[in-house]
Ligand SMILES: O=P(O)(O)OC[C@H]1O[C@H](OP(=O)(O)OP(=O)(O)O)[C@H](O)[C@@H]1O
């Protein structure tokens with residue numbers, strides 16, 4: 394069934410069952426890759442909170458989780474946006490860090506944020522994303538774990554919003570083309 398939010402219509406795209414299947418597969422891979430390593434999972438708010446919770450719940454290894462919010466603003470220099478992390482209190486030195494995102498679209502967010510992570514000298518950093526849009530990518534960012542690669546279309550649900558709404562929809566929807 395279609396969903397209407399404000400001025401847009403969204404159509405069903407990926408079912409809750411299919412999402413659950415892929416998230417379970419990613420968790421199984423992470424459980425294997427990080428056995429004995431006690432990784433620190435860092436979810437990037439807001440969009441990742443559902444995926445991060447589902448993925449984290451399926452980890453059977455010892456693991457910690459924390460969330461950060463990225464605030465971007467126009468820098469005074471000509472280099473463009475500056476990204477700062479709010480709430481990153483954990484000491485990352487020598488930790489195995491798994492960054493969790495809901496979506497990598499252009500890659501701009503993670504491209505800007507990764508230096509801040511690397512400065513803190515973690516033992517390793519990997520990226521887990523629920524979605525990526527290879528055709529939209531403009532920055533050199535590559536996910537190590539990705540549930541679905543999708544076309545360059547605007548999606549909604551499973552944590553992702555349109556104008557603040559729709560994050561609570563348990564399946565993934567895609568913007569209806571006219
Ligand atoms: O690869 P990019 O082009 O940078 O796009 C991806 C980013 O966009 C979304 O965040 P958004 O800024 O919409 O904030 P939200 O998570 O609070 O919805 C998403 O959660 C990613 O962080």
Ligand SMILES: Nc1nc2[nH]cnc2c(=O)[nH]1
Nearest residue numbers: 498546547548549553554
């Ligand atoms: N809701 C939503 N947020 C995004 N942020 C970057 N790409 C998307 C998208 O396709 N949908």
